[in-house]
Amino acid sequence: MKRLGAISTTLLLLFFGTIVFAYAQHEGKDQGKSQPAHNEQQHSQPAARPAARPGPAYGGVYHGAVKSDGPTHGGVHHSGVPQHQGQVRSGFVQSRARSWDSEHRSWAQRGGYNGYRIPDDRFHQYFGRDHFFRIHGLPLLFVGGYPRFQYDGYWVTFMDPWPEGWNPNWFETDDVYMDYSGDGYYLYNRAHPGVGIAVNVSF
Numbered sequence: 001m002k003r004l005g006a007i008s009t010t011l012l013l014l015f016f017g018t019i020v021f022a023y024a025q026h027e028g029k030d031q032g033k034s035q036p037a038h039n040e041q042q043h044s045q046p047a048a049r050p051a052a053r054p055g056p057a058y059g060g061v062y063h064g065a066v067k068s069d070g071p072t073h074g075g076v077h078h079s080g081v082p083q084h085q086g087q088v089r090s091g092f093v094q095s096r097a098r099s100w101d102s103e104h105r106s107w108a109q110r111g112g113y114n115g116y117r118i119p120d121d122r123f124h125q126y127f128g129r130d131h132f133f134r135i136h137g138l139p140l141l142f143v144g145g146y147p148r149f150q151y152d153g154y155w156v157t158f159m160d161p162w163p164e165g166w167n168p169n170w171f172e173t174d175d176v177y178m179d180y181s182g183d184g185y186y187l188y189n190r191a192h193p194g195v196g197i198a199v200n201v202s203f
Helices: 002-044 085-094 120-126
Strands: 140-143 146-151 154-158 176-180 185-189 196-202
Touching: 154 185
Parallel strands: none
Antiparallel strands: 140 146, 146 154, 154 196, 176 185, 185 196
């Protein structure tokens, strides 16, 4: 009787083992059918490359290397990113005031400054009349017809046209600085003291 029980247990195990083995082979066949197609795809297509870093197109890492194949409007790429120095100059020419006295407004006239406020310790390290720079060579684009450039990690956007009395290529040759003048941020040109262009600061 013990012998019969051992034989039936062995047969039962063999039966279940056969079923499990057959099931595993069936699953392997299903996977095998899709695998050659996957392998063929790998051999027929080049291996995926990691995403390319922005190339040398104007804007670099700041603007994702915008391609220059789109139309330009007034010398500025449809994305708002100038593609070469001629377009930058054209953008600045278009943002020049016809009559500074009637076209500019202070932050007080605008209802106050509502943009980002640079922390005082950082402001004193990189901004103010002792920290001047040139806009030429900084990441730059035009928003609503006005220049926007990046300085010290912040985007600085002109809210006014620039004075018609300034040299046409002042953005290339003149030292400028940003200061907070009671009611908001202004950009000052050291070659033209006392004239401040209202600017907005953002990330």
